[in-house]
Amino acid sequence: MITEKVCQSCGMPLAATEHFGTNTNGTSSTDYCCFCFQHGSFTHDMSMEETIKNSISYMNGSEKIDGRTLTKNEAALKMHIQLPILKRWHSHETTHKEYFAATNRAVDYINEHLHLPINLSDLASIANISGFHFHRIFKALMNESPGEYIQRLRLEKAIFKLQTTQETLTDIAEQTGYQSPHALSKAFKKRFGISPSTFRDQPSELKLSIDDPQVTPVEPQIKEILPKEIICLQVRNSFQEKNAFTHAWKELIQFMNVNGVPDIEHEYVNLSRDISTITKPEQCRRYVGITKQSGIKPKGKFGKQTLEGGLYAVFTHKGAYKDLETLYCSIYRNWIPNSKYRLRDVTFFEKYLNTPDVVSTDELITEIYIPVAPV
Known part of the structure; x- marks a missing residue:
């Protein structure tokens, strides 16, 4: 929590009266600074995300922690943690979390019932929002209408x-x-x-054979697993923003109150509901997730999904995450057509057995779970 007197919009310390904003009657506002609040009104009408983006664009190297200058990504992450507890943003953030939670419920229902007729009024009921407002909120958060x-x-x-x-x-x-x-x-x-x-x-990237001699065929283990519930967070702009996964993992780890390292009780997974060669990058549904323990419930933008049980072909990859795409191509182009298995109609996922915070890139171990059934 912030204990010193700070602007309840931007977090700037209010060290002197000349830093205070002004109310409608000309008196000083002890809640907001002169840059954010003048004559009883905010000087800008931006969302919290826009405020953060605008603030870091003016960074000049003055933001430091332990004598080290923060990068813009580090400063943005710090503001994402700090701003929601300030007066101006607290109510906005609460409402925003409620909208995220409602939309998550609708999206989860769509994901699990895509083979059935889906009535938009039923989605609004699942989200617990009126039909008109559900359509507007869903489009604002997902950049597409429900239909x-x-x-x-x-x-x-x-x-x-x-x-x-x-x-x-x-x-x-x-x-x-x-x-x-x-x-x-x-x-x-x-x-x-x-x-x-x-x-x-027509030929497609998922059907063409890989002839690259550097691609070593990998034989999977065939495993039967039980269903598992995970608490998850959707990774936004995962293809456009370099540190999107890092930020998502930090948020999820903080929410789950875990130490960031896979252990006996917590499995760390990446759940992908789309194939990047089919879905536009900005529309790919990618989630980071940690297996759910009792007592932890989804909240706001943190949702809950189920890793389906059943038979999986489990491929083990050792090395950099950037090389996983080549392995996926080999699985779909070479292994599946030549195996005794067909794909099951459930989501594939990755499980991380260690973390780049602890081991070198060459020592990273990732398991890829491809849902299969005997032909």
């Missing part, structure tokens, strides 16, 4: 199945929430300009 989001996920799931399975169009339509193959074909052609069958015949 657009559902349609995109269904078509992207259809693409993945067309590229990686020999299932009939009837089966794919049933699994993606379309009432008939004709309905799927109509929506597919409207979106992509070609029929599903024509698309299936």
